[in-house]
Amino acid sequence: MKKTTGTDRSITSRWRPATRAVRGGTWRSEHGETSESLFLTSGYTYDDAATVAARFAGEADGMTYSRLQNPTVAMLEERIALMEGAEACRAQASGMAAMTAALLCQLSTGDHIVAARAAFGSCRWLVDSLLPRFGIEATVIDSAVDDEWEQAIRPNTKVFFFETPANPTLDVVNLQHVCDLARSHGIVTVVDNAFATSALQRPLDFGADVVAYSATKMMDGQGRVLAGAVCGSQQWIDEVLLPFQRNTGPNLSPFSAWVVLKGLETLELRAMRQSENALELGRFIEPRVAGMRHPGLPSHPRHDLAMQQMTAAGPIFAFEVPGGRAQAFALLDALELVDISNNIGDSRSLMCHPASTTHASMTEEARAEMGVTEGLLRINVGLEDIEDVKEDLDRALTAAGL
Numbered sequence: 001m002k003k004t005t006g007t008d009r010s011i012t013s014r015w016r017p018a019t020r021a022v023r024g025g026t027w028r029s030e031h032g033e034t035s036e037s038l039f040l041t042s043g044y045t046y047d048d049a050a051t052v053a054a055r056f057a058g059e060a061d062g063m064t065y066s067r068l069q070n071p072t073v074a075m076l077e078e079r080i081a082l083m084e085g086a087e088a089c090r091a092q093a094s095g096m097a098a099m100t101a102a103l104l105c106q107l108s109t110g111d112h113i114v115a116a117r118a119a120f121g122s123c124r125w126l127v128d129s130l131l132p133r134f135g136i137e138a139t140v141i142d143s144a145v146d147d148e149w150e151q152a153i154r155p156n157t158k159v160f161f162f163e164t165p166a167n168p169t170l171d172v173v174n175l176q177h178v179c180d181l182a183r184s185h186g187i188v189t190v191v192d193n194a195f196a197t198s199a200l201q202r203p204l205d206f207g208a209d210v211v212a213y214s215a216t217k218m219m220d221g222q223g224r225v226l227a228g229a230v231c232g233s234q235q236w237i238d239e240v241l242l243p244f245q246r247n248t249g250p251n252l253s254p255f256s257a258w259v260v261l262k263g264l265e266t267l268e269l270r271a272m273r274q275s276e277n278a279l280e281l282g283r284f285i286e287p288r289v290a291g292m293r294h295p296g297l298p299s300h301p302r303h304d305l306a307m308q309q310m311t312a313a314g315p316i317f318a319f320e321v322p323g324g325r326a327q328a329f330a331l332l333d334a335l336e337l338v339d340i341s342n343n344i345g346d347s348r349s350l351m352c353h354p355a356s357t358t359h360a361s362m363t364e365e366a367r368a369e370m371g372v373t374e375g376l377l378r379i380n381v382g383l384e385d386i387e388d389v390k391e392d393l394d395r396a397l398t399a400a401g402l
């Protein structure tokens, strides 16, 4: 294996984001392939016993077992780290594997965490149901109210955990404020950046410590594989995350890593075009629905902040229909082009009803508190011609009586 310039930080640190996305992290075999190789191997062989002993002792570089290292996965990790502006990254089997690892690797019994109320359903389950079983207390707050973060801090608070924009209510967290506050209290911020990705928002630039990903969404971008990633400082990854990951094994398969590597090459193009399409669709339907939640529209309570933190508002927005679940279902059932699907980040436009899908496992009170009403619909706007998507929504809104 020959490392290319893409693995040399003294060179890649000068590269601009688009170059990093295409060339970052690439290694080449003796064949000199242009596209990254797919190493479907669980183990490795060695020329002699001393070589493997040195690798296990940490005295020599090289692969030993694919739960610890794999060339294809390593290429993806370096590419994500470069795009994120992180010292290091470790890929995970899924977004939820990434969130679980990012929290459990650093929390112990007796610790306290402050988490955003508006969050992906499974992220809330980690905070509300899993952590308390291990004696880790959580305070769940309205993440869009800056003061609530400080008010929730206790002497044993170790972690702040949030998404921005949040799934599915599109709540926007003030990254600079929350990261500064955490820093001044020695608290580690863990930001779930799945909605924006590094193409639209880089939390580390605002002082975040850890960025965790569902790479299933915008990074793959074509709805093919589950994947996740955790980025942070080299020291944090080596000393805090790696002991947990290497011994619990939430690793990404090389095949999925390869698929995401290909996705990253076009991430910025897709994120920008899908953001444009989402803004156009949002403007088109806003006059016909209540409760539009789109960070790119002036009606969003934190529109200005979102536009300071993000280069574009992203492909996802939500809105409410007044007739509750029946009207929301009527609208979904009248769609011809847009698919009913709970996935996001795909190049296809997809729409779902969070209360009965992504957030169905939460109690009705918890849903109501975070704004997931029976009339809420979430849409991921894809790469189709936006005129076709507008026509479809126009037809479906009319069919649903809107």
Ligand SMILES: *Cc1c(COP(=O)(O)O)cnc(C)c1O
Pocket (backbone or CB within 6 Å): 094, 095, 096, 097, 099, 120, 122, 123, 163, 167, 192, 194, 195, 213, 214, 215, 216, 217, 226, 227, 228, 344
């Ligand atoms: C989808 C999603 C996750 C979970 O990711 P998986 O890859 O499905 O495990 C976590 N956080 C957010 C914000 C998501 O949208």
